[in-house]
Amino acid sequence: MLDNLSTRLQTIFDRLGGRGRLTEENVQEALREVRVALLEADVNFKVVRTFVERVLARAVGQDVLKSLTPAQQVVKVVHDELVELLGGSGHRLAPAPHPPTVIMLIGLQGSGKTTTAAKLARHYTTQGQHPILAAADTYRPAAQDQLQTLGAELGVPVVGAPGEAPLAICRRAREEAAARGLTPLILDTAGRLHIDEPMLEELRAIRREVAPHHVLLVVDAMTGQDAVNVAERFNRAVGIDAVVLTKLDGDARGGAALSVRSVTGRPIAFVGTGEKTDALEPFHPDRLASRILGMGDVLSLVERAQASVDQEQAEALVRKLREDAFTLEDFRAQLRQVRQMGPLDQLLGMLPFGRALRGAPQELTAESADLDRFDAIIASMTPGERRHPDTINGSRRQRIARGSGTSVQDVNRLLKQHAQLRKMMKQLKGMEGKLPRMKGLPGFPTPRG
Amino acid sequence: MSLLSGVGERLREGLRRSQEFLAAGLGAVLASERPIDDALWEELEELLIAADLGAALAADFANRAREEVMFGTVTRAAELRPLFRRFLLDALAPAAQPLDLDHRPAVVLMLGVNGSGKTTTCAKLAAQLRAGGKSVLLAAADTFRAAAIEQLQRWGERIGVEVVHQAAGSDPAAVVFDAVKAAAARSLDVLIVDTAGRLHTKSNLMDELAKLRRVIARQLPGAPHEALMVLDATTGQNGFAQARVFHEAIALTGVCLTKLDGTARGGIVVRIVRELTLPIKLIGVGERLEDLQAFDPAAFVDALVPAG
Numbered sequence: 001m002l003d004n005l006s007t008r009l010q011t012i013f014d015r016l017g018g019r020g021r022l023t024e025e026n027v028q029e030a031l032r033e034v035r036v037a038l039l040e041a042d043v044n045f046k047v048v049r050t051f052v053e054r055v056l057a058r059a060v061g062q063d064v065l066k067s068l069t070p071a072q073q074v075v076k077v078v079h080d081e082l083v084e085l086l087g088g089s090g091h092r093l094a095p096a097p098h099p100p101t102v103i104m105l106i107g108l109q110g111s112g113k114t115t116t117a118a119k120l121a122r123h124y125t126t127q128g129q130h131p132i133l134a135a136a137d138t139y140r141p142a143a144q145d146q147l148q149t150l151g152a153e154l155g156v157p158v159v160g161a162p163g164e165a166p167l168a169i170c171r172r173a174r175e176e177a178a179a180r181g182l183t184p185l186i187l188d189t190a191g192r193l194h195i196d197e198p199m200l201e202e203l204r205a206i207r208r209e210v211a212p213h214h215v216l217l218v219v220d221a222m223t224g225q226d227a228v229n230v231a232e233r234f235n236r237a238v239g240i241d242a243v244v245l246t247k248l249d250g251d252a253r254g255g256a257a258l259s260v261r262s263v264t265g266r267p268i269a270f271v272g273t274g275e276k277t278d279a280l281e282p283f284h285p286d287r288l289a290s291r292i293l294g295m296g297d298v299l300s301l302v303e304r305a306q307a308s309v310d311q312e313q314a315e316a317l318v319r320k321l322r323e324d325a326f327t328l329e330d331f332r333a334q335l336r337q338v339r340q341m342g343p344l345d346q347l348l349g350m351l352p353f354g355r356a357l358r359g360a361p362q363e364l365t366a367e368s369a370d371l372d373r374f375d376a377i378i379a380s381m382t383p384g385e386r387r388h389p390d391t392i393n394g395s396r397r398q399r400i401a402r403g404s405g406t407s408v409q410d411v412n413r414l415l416k417q418h419a420q421l422r423k424m425m426k427q428l429k430g431m432e433g434k435l436p437r438m439k440g441l442p443g444f445p446t447p448r449g
Numbered sequence: 450m451s452l453l454s455g456v457g458e459r460l461r462e463g464l465r466r467s468q469e470f471l472a473a474g475l476g477a478v479l480a481s482e483r484p485i486d487d488a489l490w491e492e493l494e495e496l497l498i499a500a501d502l503g504a505a506l507a508a509d510f511a512n513r514a515r516e517e518v519m520f521g522t523v524t525r526a527a528e529l530r531p532l533f534r535r536f537l538l539d540a541l542a543p544a545a546q547p548l549d550l551d552h553r554p555a556v557v558l559m560l561g562v563n564g565s566g567k568t569t570t571c572a573k574l575a576a577q578l579r580a581g582g583k584s585v586l587l588a589a590a591d592t593f594r595a596a597a598i599e600q601l602q603r604w605g606e607r608i609g610v611e612v613v614h615q616a617a618g619s620d621p622a623a624v625v626f627d628a629v630k631a632a633a634a635r636s637l638d639v640l641i642v643d644t645a646g647r648l649h650t651k652s653n654l655m656d657e658l659a660k661l662r663r664v665i666a667r668q669l670p671g672a673p674h675e676a677l678m679v680l681d682a683t684t685g686q687n688g689f690a691q692a693r694v695f696h697e698a699i700a701l702t703g704v705c706l707t708k709l710d711g712t713a714r715g716g717i718v719v720r721i722v723r724e725l726t727l728p729i730k731l732i733g734v735g736e737r738l739e740d741l742q743a744f745d746p747a748a749f750v751d752a753l754v755p756a757g
Contacts, residue, residue, distance in 0.1 A: 036504050039498050039504045040503065040504050040505075040686055041686070042501075042685035042686050042687070044499075045495045045498050045499055049495075108683065108708075108711070109564070109566070109708065110563070110564025110565060110566055110681060110708075111564060112563070112564055140600070141599070141600045141603035141604055141607075142596040142597075142599035142600035142602075142603050143596075143600075145595070145596035145599045145600075146594070146595045146596035146597075146599075146600070147595075148596075149595035149596050149617075150595050153595075193710065193711045194711070194712070195711065195712060220564060220681070220683070220684075221687075222562065222681075222684050222685065222687040222688070222691075223683050223684065223685060224501040224683060224684055224685020224686065224687075224688070224713065224716075224717065225498065225499045225500070225501050225685060225714075226501070226683045226685075226711070226712055226713040226714070227683070227685075229712050229713075230683070230711075230712070233712075247562070247563060247564075247648065249648060249650070249651075250562070250648035250649065250650045250687065251649075251650050251687065251690055252685075252687045255685065255686075256685075275563070275593070275594075
């Protein structure tokens with residue numbers, strides 16, 4: 001996620017940091033590159049213009065250039081402005097004083113409304129609430145079936161039958177939610193163009209009659225310059241309160257995220273980071289800004305660890321990450337835990353400098369199939385071998401490969417990755433000294449800024 | 450109007466709104482009395498970027514235009530417009546290629562990221578081919594997304610085309626295997642395979658796609674005859690990454706550009722065509738079945754940058 005943008009910005013700032021003193025021209029030159037990097041990340045061109053002007057004014061206006069570490073200061077200004085651009089401190093959907101809280105999802109075709117509706121239902125279920133879904137997309141064939149299926153998987157009731165009008169479905173769902181004491185009520189509406197007047201009128205009618213507390217615009221993170229157009233028109237025609245950004249698990253550079261909030265003034269509430277219903281995260285502008293600038297997003301990493309393993313295990317994970325003594329047994333335990341947290345490369349992207357590390361050991365972006373294989377390989381080792389991988393010679397490798405139904409190459413690859421991981425841990429440890437420490441998790445690196 | 454009979458009005462109508470924006474912008478930037486100066490270059494670049502053409506392509510065009518200005522062949526801002534049209538047309542002309550359906554059965558594999566419009570495009574294509582007198586079979590190989598099979602089945606009922614399917618969650622390769630076998634046994638004209646949406650960054654899902662391709666090719670040498678990446682016209686620069694990775698993974702035969710009836714300009718295809726030399730085989734300009742059309746570069750450029 002956001003790889004290209006952050007890599008490019010890091011390169012630019014690294015170069016800037018290479019100079020001892022900075023002139024206004026240096027900063028301007030760097031910002032010209034920042035401009036192109038943002039444009040290629042699909043940030044709206046008007047937003048880019050304003051952004052660059054603001055950074056420039058602050059960077060050359062203050063005592064930034066005269067400070068001892070001008071490059072870091074410039075990065076800090078960019079970071080602050082990014083946070084500002086992305087919406088300050090984040091946005092939570094406030095529960096309604098009289099339940100049910102009604103959340104309405106709107107957006108273009110294919111932006112991910114139905115999937116998001118199910119993800120939201122799951123999000124609130126895990127928070128101990130009892131949501132209810134309304135399948136009000138009566139246009140796309142089988143859209144209601146899709147939500148019914150997802151609802152059944154989650155154990156969340158779904159209102160809406162074929163032949164019923166969207167408004168009627170929403171009304172009935174609201175009555176049912178009130179009667180059964182279910183909240184929040186999540187309305188899934190049909191995808192439509194932001195210029196399709198009759199279809200927009202349908203949304204306005206639902207908004208008028210059902211009075212949702214939060215209207216969320218669902219936007220595909222891969223959207224280009226048009227994202228701003230879409231958001232503006234939906235905002236004008238129906239009114240939106242916040243944005244859900246979907247499909248952020250690809251390599252979309254998320255320029256839409258940077259633009260939509262800036263143009264509509266509406267914050268991003270959630271981001272979708274995968275196809276399964278658990279892949280929805282509250283949006284943290286400060287964390288994303290840190291991530292874009294390569295400062296890492298340790299808070300999200302720790303949260304994920306907490307969500308998928310218990311506190312004790314999470315602490316153990318942090319400890320293991322810092323320790324150099326790291327046996328294959330630990331490796332396997334980590335693989336199992338890490339797998340519950342999400343794809344490895346996503347996790348590495350959250351670590352400060354994780355991106356740089358990620359570039360080197362290509363094999364580390366292992367997929368689940370690899371992890372399964374590794375699990376089998378380690379299971380075929382003797383306890384002694386797991387503790388002392390150095391003792392695994394050629395004939396042992398052959399035995400292990402036979403025992404695990406893999407090849408010697410696979411065994412070699414595992415051993416190599418384990419060695420690489422140990423090396424990386426050492427590097428991480430080396431960097432810790434240069435960074436301030438985070439409260440609560442002593443010694444764990446934390447983003448600057 | 451069908452896919453085979455060309456384009457014209459519908460595309461222009463579909464693209465009218467994006468045209469308005471770019472035309473209004475270009476009209477101001479390229480007003481005839483305007484001097485060609487730095488401010489003009491900057492505004493022009495921003496307009497091109499706003500059309501999702503990308504910063505590199507915008508700079509490329511600006512450089513070429515600057516040369517013309519230097520040589521004195523272009524002296525007025527207004528002359529940049531035909532220059533730009535020429536530039537786009539040169540880039541897009543090789544992209545107009547018809548579908549290769551000259552096989553029995555011809556196999557069309559439809560793929561792309563989530564939400565790009567694969568299922569709808571499959572249905573529209575099937576309906577048009579059927580209306581043109583071809584015998585068509587659809588394969589529901591998206592076994593992952595909830596109710597994706599039902600979605601294609603509903604379409605099948607609506608347009609009168611049979612849909613080969615298995616239970617949700619089954620192996621898509623098995624569905625495809627059955628479908629190719631059925632299409633060959635019945636000697637049908639076209640088999641259209643709808644696959645699950647997948648982000649191009651998920652290597653396991655890309656492997657699955659490559660496997661589908663192998664399964665088809667093993668049963669029917671030379672197939673699939675078309676492997677089309679469905680691309681939402683609202684997609685920005687990421688569309689290029691999508692095309693590149695899908696192309697590397699399973700050798701695309703072309704792109705199908707959908708949802709051109711919004712305000713999006715689909716400018717990213719210019720980069721895809723230029724850098725990957727992939728043709729654009731189909732475009733979707735509306736929700737009606739007949740709104741799926743062949744790509745006409747002249748009409749596309751006309752719609753994007755009117756002659757003025």
